[in-house]
Amino acid sequence: MKNNDDPPTQPMTEAMQFKTPPAPPVPTAAPAGAAAEGDDPQAGLFEPDALPPVPPRASAGASGPSGAGSASPSPMPMPAGAAVAPLGGSLDRIESTLERLAAGLVLHQRSERRWSIFFRACWFGLALALAWGLFAHRGGPATTSTPHTALIELRGEIAADTEASAEALLGALRQAFRDPAAVAVVLRINSPGGSPVQSGILNDEIRRLKAQHGKKVYAVVDEICASGAYYVAVAADSIYVDKASLVGSIGVLMDGFGFTAAMEKLGVERRLITAGENKALLDPFSPLPDKQRAYVKSMIEQIHKQFIDVVKAGRGARLKETPEMFSGLVWNGEEAVRLGLVDGLGNLDHVAREVVKAEEIVDYTPRDNVAERLAKRFGAAMGQGVVRALRELAPMR
Numbered sequence: 001m002k003n004n005d006d007p008p009t010q011p012m013t014e015a016m017q018f019k020t021p022p023a024p025p026v027p028t029a030a031p032a033g034a035a036a037e038g039d040d041p042q043a044g045l046f047e048p049d050a051l052p053p054v055p056p057r058a059s060a061g062a063s064g065p066s067g068a069g070s071a072s073p074s075p076m077p078m079p080a081g082a083a084v085a086p087l088g089g090s091l092d093r094i095e096s097t098l099e100r101l102a103a104g105l106v107l108h109q110r111s112e113r114r115w116s117i118f119f120r121a122c123w124f125g126l127a128l129a130l131a132w133g134l135f136a137h138r139g140g141p142a143t144t145s146t147p148h149t150a151l152i153e154l155r156g157e158i159a160a161d162t163e164a165s166a167e168a169l170l171g172a173l174r175q176a177f178r179d180p181a182a183v184a185v186v187l188r189i190n191s192p193g194g195s196p197v198q199s200g201i202l203n204d205e206i207r208r209l210k211a212q213h214g215k216k217v218y219a220v221v222d223e224i225c226a227s228g229a230y231y232v233a234v235a236a237d238s239i240y241v242d243k244a245s246l247v248g249s250i251g252v253l254m255d256g257f258g259f260t261a262a263m264e265k266l267g268v269e270r271r272l273i274t275a276g277e278n279k280a281l282l283d284p285f286s287p288l289p290d291k292q293r294a295y296v297k298s299m300i301e302q303i304h305k306q307f308i309d310v311v312k313a314g315r316g317a318r319l320k321e322t323p324e325m326f327s328g329l330v331w332n333g334e335e336a337v338r339l340g341l342v343d344g345l346g347n348l349d350h351v352a353r354e355v356v357k358a359e360e361i362v363d364y365t366p367r368d369n370v371a372e373r374l375a376k377r378f379g380a381a382m383g384q385g386v387v388r389a390l391r392e393l394a395p396m397r
Contacts, residue, residue, distance in 0.1 A: 148360040149352040150176035150185045158194030158202075158228045166201035168366055173205060176364045177213040183358040184216040187236060188348055193227025193249065196303055203310060206235035218355060220348050221245045226330055230341075231307060234314030238355070240346040241333035247341050250311055251328030252304045254296060257284050315340060 152172050158164045176185045187206075193199070210217055219225070219236035226249035233239050241247060263270060263285065270285045280286050282296065308326050312319060318340040319325075325339065336342045346354070353359045 144360070144362055145181050146360060147181055147183050147358045148362045149356045149358045150179065150182035151348070151361050151363045151365065152176060152185065152187055153363070153365045154187055154189045154191055154202075154229065154232065156191055158191055158198045158232070160195065160198065162194075163366075164191055164194070164198075166198045166205070169202060170205055172364045172366050173202075173209060177209045177215055182215070182362070184218060184356045186348060186351060186356070186361075187217065187219045187233065188222065189219055189225045189229050189233055190222035191226075191229035192224055193229045193231070196228060196231065196252065196307070199228035199231035200306075200310075202232045203235045203314075206232070210235075210237075216356075218351050220346070220351055221247065221333070221342070224330075227251070231310060234311050236314075238344070239342040240344055240351055240355075241336060241342045242347065243333040243345055245333040245336075246330045247333065247336040248325075248330040249328055250307055250326045252300045252307065253328075254282075254300055256282055258288065259285055260287050318343070 152169060154164050154169065156162060156164050160167070162168070173185070176182050206217055209215075216238075217236040219233040219239040221233070221239065221241040222245065224246040225233050225239075225241070226246060230247060230250065260270075272280055272283065272286060274280050278292060278295075281292055282288070304326070311326075320338070320340040322339065325341075331339065331341065333342065333345060337344060348361065349359075352361050
């Protein structure tokens with residue numbers, strides 16, 4: 001005989017598995033012996049004070065017993081009322097996290113927008129600066145209608161495509177002579193010389209402008225005024241130097257190198273075919289015949305004579321000629337005054353104030369504008385990059 005008070009001992013079938021109703025009432029303890037054949041044998045387990053902690057999520061396989069005949073029942077599904085509190089807290093945390101993420105995203109977008117505006121403004125300013133540099137007047141003097149001393153600087157080597165070339169300075173000379181407010185023109189010179197052609201063009205144009213406009217021209221020497229630079233200076237009415245300046249070098253040279261002896265030692269043969277006896281004149285890899293040497297010597301002596309004639313015409317009776325005057329020597333400023341190569345000691349301010357009597361100085365020297373300087377630097381950088389690339393590619397051939 002089966003006692004109704006004893007719990008069932010046979011295993012539960014699939015139809016007897018526990019199912020949580022949608023909204024069950026809070027279970028209460030059932031008295032002993034109250035379980036019947038059709039009642040839920042685990043109803044007495046849902047006591048409010050004896051409920052074990054239930055995780056927020058339970059796997060599907062946790063709803064059945066661990067095995068047949070097991071003494072301890074499997075963890076039960078969480079009642080609906082017990083799951084509301086943890087789920088609500090998770091939603092609050094998720095909502096707070098999303099709000100922080102949204103706020104951070106808005107701040108990031110604002111920062112990106114500000115930096116974008118800043119860089120656009122920088123590029124716009126750079127474009128304006130380049131446009132101004134491209135269309136700005138190149139090397140023009142400051143506008144003034146008061147009497148002043150016009151200044152033109154001759155610095156560095158006198159050669160084509162330099163700042164001291166005839167092409168660069170002729171425009172400034174003409175502008176200074178045409179300006180009615182320019183009382184006189186001062187050439188400030190600091191150059192070791194250079195091309196006799198460029199020097200001759202400048203000398204001829206200065207003398208022409210002097211005769212055309214009737215203005216005086218003064219040369220002021222800083223450090224050195226030698227060779228071609230002195231060729232230009234003698235076109236001035238007067239030359240002023242510092243006592244330590246270097247002046248002179250009235251001569252002509254033509255230099256080069258010869259590699260014939262080195263080629264013989266290395267066993268290198270020069271294969272040169274020309275049509276014309278003197279086509280390979282001054283070829284560094286061929287011997288220099290005496291006939292060609294004599295010809296070159298006579299040619300530079302003619303240029304030297306032209307130089308001497310220009311110096312004598314410019315200095316006139318002030319020149320105290322000596323046997324070494326046209327030998328290519330240089331003298332300091334003090335000795336140059338004694339020899340009549342220059343007229344006196346003085347700097348730019350002294351000449352403008354005491355000689356020209358127009359203390360205000362206006363610079364007419366042509367200057368590269370911003371765009372031209374950037375273009376030159378960019379061109380030089382590009383050239384260096386090409387050379388570097390070619391050197392890297394050379395070993396690969």
